[in-house]
Amino acid sequence: MKQSNVTGHRGDIHDGLFNSHTGFLIDLACDAGRYEVVHPYERLDPARITEAPLSCPSCKAANSTDPTAPPHRGRLALEHAKAVLACADQRGYPPPLDDEGLRLAFLALGLEDPPAERLYPLIREHLTDMLTDRALTVPEGIPSVLVHYTRYTGGTLQAPIGVGDRLMHDGIASGNWHVVKVDAVEDTADGVVVTVSEKDWPHPRKWTGPDITRWFLKLDRAPSNA
Template sequence: MDRRNVTDHEGTVHEGLLNAHTGFLIELACGAGRYKVVHPYEQLDPARLTDAPLSCASCTEVTTAGPSACWHLYVVTRQHAEAILALADRHGYAPGLDEEALRLALLETRAPADRPTRELYPLITEHLTDMLTERALTTHEGTPRVLVEYQRHTGGTVQAPIGIGDRLMYDGTASGLWSIVEVTAVEDTPSGTVVTVCESGRFARRWPADEISSLFFLLDRSPRT
C-alpha cells in the first residue's frame, strides 16, 4: 500500500492510502473517506498527488506521531490483516477476501472491543492483498523458476514463480474449462523444466514450463514455513 499526500476538493492536503499497483485511493489517514478527494465513481486525478506538506490537522497528528503510531489507520488495519492471515494459515487455506469472510475471521481473531468497523474492511483487504502478493512472489530456495500470472485481489497482475503446493487454475477462456490443479513438483530435466500437477487429488500430469506458463495462472499459494 502506498502512502502519498493528496489534495482534496477544498485544497486541504491529506495523507492518502492508495493501492500500490493501481493507484486507487482507498482512504485518508484522518479517516475522512476517499470522497473528500474524489467524487463517487471518479478516478483519482494524478494531479491531486502532491509533495506539499500536510495541512489536514488530523492527518498531521497521526503521521507526526511516527510511522508506527498505533492509532494510524495504516497500522491498525495491518495488524488486523496479519491476524487474519495467521488464522488462515492455521486452518490451511488462503484467507477469503470478501466482506463476509473478513467479518467471520475478525470475530475469531479479535475480542469484541477490538473488532474493526466495516469501514476499515477495504484497508484490511488491501493489506491482505499486499501480503499475499509478497507470498506469491516467494518460493523455496532451489526451486526452478517458472513464472505464471497472478491476479491481485484488489487489482493488478504480477508474474509469480510456481512452488510446490500452489493451486493453479487452467485458463479456460477458449475451452470453457477452468479446472484447478495443485503443483506437486517443479523439476529441471535434460529436456527442460517440467511442472507436475495433480487435479482433484487423482490425476497427475507433467507440463513443460513454457506450456504451463501460457495455460495456467496462480490461484493461491500454500503457507510458507
C-alpha cells in the same frame, strides 16, 4: 500500500493511502473518507498529489509520534491483516478478501473490538500486498516457471510457481477452469517438468514448463507453514 499527500476538495492536505500496484486512492489517514478528495465515480486528478505538508488536523495527528494520538488507519489495518493471514495459514486456507469473509474471519479470531467495516478496504489492500509478496517469492532451489497472477485489488503480474501452489486452468477458450495443486517442479534433460494433482483425479499429471505457462493461472501460494 503507498502513502502520498493529496489535496482535498476543500483545499486541506491529507495523508492518502493508495493501492500499491494500480495507484488507486483507497482511503485517507483521517476519518473523512476518500470522497473528501474524489467524488463518487470520479478519477483522481494526478495534480491533487502533492509534496506540500499535511494540513488536515486528523491526518497530522495520525502521523504524530505522540503515544496518545489516535492510531494511523493504515497501521491499524496492517495489524488486523496480519492476524487474518496468520489465522488462515494455521487453518491451511487462503485468507478471505471479500467483506463477508473478513467479517467471519474477525469472528473466528474472537476479537473483543473487531474493526469497523470502513477499515476493510485497507485491510484487504494489506492482505493483497502480503499475498503478492508471497506469490512473487521464488522458492530456493526451485526452477523458475512463471505464470499469470492477478492481484485481488487490481493488477496482473508474472509469478513463479512452487510446491503447494494452487493453479487454475485458463479455460477462456475451453470453459475448463479446473484447479490443481503443484506437487513438484523439477529440472530434467528435456527441460522443466511440473507435476500437479487434481481433486477427484487419482493420478498426478506432468506438464512441461512452457505448457504450464500457457495453460495455467496462479491462484495463491501454499501457506508458509503448510
